[in-house]
Amino acid sequence: MKLINLLAATMLTVSLASAEDVMKKSMSIMENGMTQIQQGFLNNNLELIKSGSALVKEGNALFSKKEVIAEYLPKNKKHMVNVAENAAKRIDLDVTVLELNLDDKAYINAANAYSDMLNACARCHSIVRSW
Numbered sequence: 001m002k003l004i005n006l007l008a009a010t011m012l013t014v015s016l017a018s019a020e021d022v023m024k025k026s027m028s029i030m031e032n033g034m035t036q037i038q039q040g041f042l043n044n045n046l047e048l049i050k051s052g053s054a055l056v057k058e059g060n061a062l063f064s065k066k067e068v069i070a071e072y073l074p075k076n077k078k079h080m081v082n083v084a085e086n087a088a089k090r091i092d093l094d095v096t097v098l099e100l101n102l103d104d105k106a107y108i109n110a111a112n113a114y115s116d117m118l119n120a121c122a123r124c125h126s127i128v129r130s131w
């Protein structure tokens with residue numbers, strides 16, 4: 001019995017540790033992506049916008065499952081997991097909207113999709129950080 005407990009505790013620690021890596025990895029990929037998109041718009045560099053948008057999509061995919069997100073919400077905010085999950089869904093949608101608008105050369109609309117992404121980042125962070 002004790003060995004089983006020890007084993008369970010070890011597995012829990014390992015899974016928590018790797019889950020932490022997932023959050024840090026996801027956020028850092030998205031941060032890079034957002035920076036590239038911003039630089040792309042400011043400098044009129046389409047390739048940077050596109051590569052940034054691909055990064056945001058990749059990073060967001062790592063942190064969009066409800067179970068994963070819930071692990072990072074403070075105890076008193078667990079009930080807001082749906083709102084947090086919606087922020088991740090919104091980012092995914094915004095990436096698509098941004099890319100479609102780029103294809104159409106509708107750059108203002110593409111830039112608006114970028115702004116909406118940024119709002120979605122803030123939406124989830126406001127929950128986690130009690131902003």
Ligand code: HEC
Nearest residue numbers: 024027030031034069072084085087088120121124128129
């Ligand atoms: C579904 C929730 C959620 C969304 C959406 C989200 N984040 Fe985060 N983010 C977190 C959590 C949880 C943390 C860790 C707690 C903290 O830093 O307050 C975090 C932390 C961060 C950090 C600091 C990372 C670190 O290692 O401390 C950065 C940078 C970041 N996010 C960038 C972004 C960007 C850019 C976006 C939007 C493209 C975004 N996040 C969207 C939940 C989210």
